Amino acid sequence: MCDYCGCRLSGPTSELAAEHERLLELGDTLDDALRDDTDATAIFAEFVRLLQMHAAKEEIGLFVHAKASTPLGDQIDALCREHDDLHRWLAGGLSGPRVPDALRLLITHIEDEEYDLFPHIIHALDPEDWDEIELAHRAVEAVWDETDDTDDTDDTELDQRIPQEHH
Ligand SMILES: [Fe+2]
Numbered sequence: 540m541c542d543y544c545g546c547r548l549s550g551p552t553s554e555l556a557a558e559h560e561r562l563l564e565l566g567d568t569l570d571d572a573l574r575d576d577t578d579a580t581a582i583f584a585e586f587v588r589l590l591q592m593h594a595a596k597e598e599i600g601l602f603v604h605a606k607a608s609t610p611l612g613d614q615i616d617a618l619c620r621e622h623d624d625l626h627r628w629l630a631g632g633l634s635g636p637r638v639p640d641a642l643r644l645l646i647t648h649i650e651d652e653e654y655d656l657f658p659h660i661i662h663a664l665d666p667e668d669w670d671e672i673e674l675a676h677r678a679v680e681a682v683w684d685e686t687d688d689t690d691d692t693d694d695t696e697l698d699q700r701i702p703q704e705h706h
């Protein structure tokens with residue numbers, strides 16, 4: 540993992556990195572379940588929920604500020620397109636035909652973020668940017684917590700409640 544720039548040590552990037560670790564663990568478990576044909580419905584639900592929350596944090600927090608402060612816009616747009624692919628490929632449940640593709644894509648997506656993106660961002664943003672990213676993370680979590688007991692969390696609801704600055 541990226542241990543050189545300090546992005547895993549504190550603040551919003553360490554929060555994202557911890558979520559990456561959990562997503563990779565859950566992805567591994569799902570991979571095993573698909574291979575062994577065991578029931579992993581609950582793990583899949585946890586995985587999809589965490590991935591959606593995590594991607595929302597990135598898209599309204601870090602990515603917005605990184606786009607404004609670095610020349611990494613094209614790379615960030617590509618990562619957002621991968622988020623869309625992941626959400627689409629996972630939308631049909633664990634038995635969906637592209638779930639294995641999604642699990643593979645997630646691994647390279649996280650590597651790209653941790654090795655090619657975070658190290659370039661960590662010194663490019665101001666303290667105010669990091670404060671706003673932190674606030675964005677808390678706002679996303681508040682929405683996700685509120686919808687904890689329901690199964691109807693979707694992007695529409697998030698769109699209505701958090702202004703999407705841009706993707
Ligand atoms: Fe991402």
Ligand SMILES: [Fe+2]
Pocket residue numbers: 555559593597649652
């Ligand atoms: Fe990520």
